[in-house]
Amino acid sequence: MVGMTNDLANTATTPVSVLGLGAMGQALAAAFLRAGHPTTVWNRTPGKDGELTARGAVRATTAQEAVKAAELVVICVVDYAAARAIMETVAGELPGRLLVNLTSDTPERARAAADWAQQHGIECLNGSIMVPVPVIGSPEALFFYSGPRAVYDKYETALKALGGRPAHVGEDHGLAAVYDMALLDYFYGAMGGLVHAFALAGADGVRAGDLAPYLDTITAIMPPIVAGTAQDIDAGHYPGEAANLAMMAAGSGHVLETAEHRGLDVGVLRSVKALADRAVARGHGADSWASIFEVLHKP
Numbered sequence: 001m002v003g004m005t006n007d008l009a010n011t012a013t014t015p016v017s018v019l020g021l022g023a024m025g026q027a028l029a030a031a032f033l034r035a036g037h038p039t040t041v042w043n044r045t046p047g048k049d050g051e052l053t054a055r056g057a058v059r060a061t062t063a064q065e066a067v068k069a070a071e072l073v074v075i076c077v078v079d080y081a082a083a084r085a086i087m088e089t090v091a092g093e094l095p096g097r098l099l100v101n102l103t104s105d106t107p108e109r110a111r112a113a114a115d116w117a118q119q120h121g122i123e124c125l126n127g128s129i130m131v132p133v134p135v136i137g138s139p140e141a142l143f144f145y146s147g148p149r150a151v152y153d154k155y156e157t158a159l160k161a162l163g164g165r166p167a168h169v170g171e172d173h174g175l176a177a178v179y180d181m182a183l184l185d186y187f188y189g190a191m192g193g194l195v196h197a198f199a200l201a202g203a204d205g206v207r208a209g210d211l212a213p214y215l216d217t218i219t220a221i222m223p224p225i226v227a228g229t230a231q232d233i234d235a236g237h238y239p240g241e242a243a244n245l246a247m248m249a250a251g252s253g254h255v256l257e258t259a260e261h262r263g264l265d266v267g268v269l270r271s272v273k274a275l276a277d278r279a280v281a282r283g284h285g286a287d288s289w290a291s292i293f294e295v296l297h298k299p
């Protein structure tokens with residue numbers, strides 16, 4: 001069908017199936033329904049499709065039945081091992097349709113799944129969902145896709161039912177997961193730091209709610225820092241006139257010492273300080289914080 005449905009793929013009536021009805025799979029199916037796509041749903045464990053069928057989704061009792069009903073098959077389950085378990089049961093039905101795997105996992109597993117699909121004559125895109133459930137289907141919902149550009153272009157309109165900010169990041173099937181992991185790297189670093197900051201202040205009796213209003217200041221300076229750091233890294237040049245690494249290594253040391261003194265876990269802080277010290281030792285003291293990029297790769 002991928003080859004046969006050029007004209008239909010980008011219309012509002014692409015028949016879709018969603019395999020996997022966890023919190024995210026249900027949100028995806030609901031978004032397809034809202035956009036007017038005939039939607040079939042299936043989940044390993046029955047009983048999760050009540051709201052969807054009430055809104056017009058068709059319940060499939062097997063994954064095979066769901067795949068046969070659709071031109072565009074979306075799979076969204078806990079990880080690629082689960083996705084693969086399902087894919088193997090429908091390998092015979094998938095050729096001629098487009099499989100879009102929106103399961104989050106490592107780039108290596110995404111590439112292995114795409115290789116498996118290719119060996120079975122299955123056209124596929126790999127995707128990563130970058131927003132939580134309530135944002136699915138909205139204009140600001142960011143999705144990364146990787147795989148053949150022409151296939152993505154053909155289905156872009158249908159996929160926009162899920163999120164108004166789709167980004168095709170390359171033909172290499174692992175790239176959507178690379179972008180996903182990189183964004184999550186940033187996210188989890190920030191999340192670890194956030195709770196640690198509350199613990200540090202809390203050790204001296206400061207309530208989280210008293211600190212929280214001031215954290216905005218840090219959040220607000222991040223967008224220009226992100227852009228500037230990217231520019232420095234791409235240029236391989238790290239001007240540090242405004243804020244140099246030696247000064248920031250000392251600053252991170254003060255946070256480390258404060259946290260240690262209060263008996264907090266300092267594993268992350270110690271690693272950050274060690275990175276900064278290593279870059280200073282390599283001659284980057286007068287450069288910007290971005291220069292720690294040069295010491296991140298293990299020798």
Ligand SMILES: NC(=O)c1ccc[n+]([C@@H]2O[C@H](COP(=O)([O-])OP(=O)(O)OC[C@H]3O[C@@H](n4cnc5c(N)ncnc54)[C@H](OP(=O)(O)O)[C@@H]3O)[C@@H](O)[C@H]2O)c1
Nearest residue numbers: 020021022023024025044045077078082103104129132133
């Ligand atoms: N929720 C979010 O906010 C969010 C945001 C971005 C990305 N994601 C990604 O979306 C994906 C799904 O997340 P979710 O929130 O929907 O997770 P979830 O609510 O925990 O649902 C997990 C789904 O995986 C299925 N599953 C697990 N093991 C399976 C197996 N061996 N065979 C078949 N099905 C299996 C479950 O089926 P059963 O019902 O039968 O157990 C269920 O449909 C994940 O990759 C996640 O990282 C989620």
